[in-house]
Amino acid sequence: MRDGAAPSDSGGTQAVARALSLLSLVGRGGAQGLGLAQLAAASGLARPTARRLLLALGAARMVEQDRMTRRYYLGPETYLLAGFAAERHGILHHARDAMVRLAKDTGDTVLLTVPQDDHTLCLERIEGDFPVRTHALMRGDRKPAGVGAGALAILASLPPSEAQALLDRVAPLVGDLMPGLVSDLARARAHGHALNPGRVVPGSWGLGVAIRWPDGRPAGALSIAAIENRMTPARQADLAAALHREAQATAARLAGPDPQRRTA
Template sequence: MPGAQAIARAARLLRLVTAAGTSGAPVGDLAADSGLTRPTTHRLLSALRAEGLVDRDDATGRWLPGPELYLMGSVAASRFDVTSVARDVVRSLAVRTEESAFLSVRRGDETVCLLREDGSFPIRSHVLSEGVRFPLGVASAGLAILSFLPPQDVDAYLERQGDLAGRWGAAHAPARLRTRLRETQARGYAVNAGLIVEGSWGLGAAVFTRQGDPQWALSLTGVEFRFSGDRQAELGRILLAHAHQLSTRIGSR
């Protein structure tokens, strides 16, 4: 379709800009992460800026989300936002476990963090925060969601994302990832044993729609010694209970 490639490229840049958050991103990083040339990246960003979808800090040269994104997001939130019904569940999870707790949503082949609540334990992991995206199967939230997708969807995803091991390490090769998927299905929750940042562990549990689709995930992150042995099992039980509570709440809306 004429113009479809330009739209896809612009959408990719919008996702990268929003993932950078309020600190923004330089054009060189956006070009590298999008796989586009620097001139093409700058041309697309300039067009998006003219429409108010992105903005540029003239002092630093970094690109930031624009005001039109806020207006569009406000309208879309009435259809897609579950943070209003999930916020107290995420807060309860952080209080009960004393670890950082999160709500993430599936968007295509990625998860996006929507909510973060820090627990009382003073040592925290900062791998995840609002707006941060990971491919399915990488962070614990995405691993939990991927584990409960239909097998044919998992196969199609792994075929599309053939370079996960190249980008995220050998632990994300298809065979090893499938092993973790089976372990997650048997256990009920996903475990990320420091695969993104050494020493930073995560647990994730899928949250389901009324139709049984794993559309969201609750997760916990913290330092390794807080996530091992009997304590990991206890954290998993608490996490699954909160995920079930949120699934029930969403299903009754």
């Protein structure tokens, strides 16, 4: 290998990282899609650079651009790859029926959250039929560990020393929420489910229960979000029982033929 190869490789790595960042942003644009200016602003890239990378992603069928609106959407190749990944990283596949049942039975919003390094990611959101909803967490949203009912349930299911180390790392991101989060974490450990009493958005409450792998580690969490007056103590008990039931059913499906599988 020539001595001059390293700088070129570094530039190539940067281009790949930028392209993947754009791909992620396009995915989070969902059914609305995103325009070039939005993607450039969100990624911090100059518009010509963003366009060049989007053209490359389009050539690979990873993204596509609507000819009328000029907005970008995920392309057919991402759908194909998602299908290949579903068997290994398929917590959404295994949890969807549970989420639908919970939304139907409670009328509230049901969320599926998974751990992602020092953060959590909302994989799915299913609405119930109650007309007043909370929008504190949407599909694709990424939050620091412990922020939100599902994230808190995941944190509470970790060994205390590991959870504390994680809290220490996200402290700069959590800021003034930290004292309440620590109190909520202790409560979650004592009660077996997490309660978010409007910490993130006032009036938007949530209950969460971890989904565990056979070894006890958290694979993710199911949570129910509702406005404050639908989270009375008596109803909290009913919702927590339903969440535990569906989390256990999802965990049993995850264990499946290969209990060593883990989500990313």
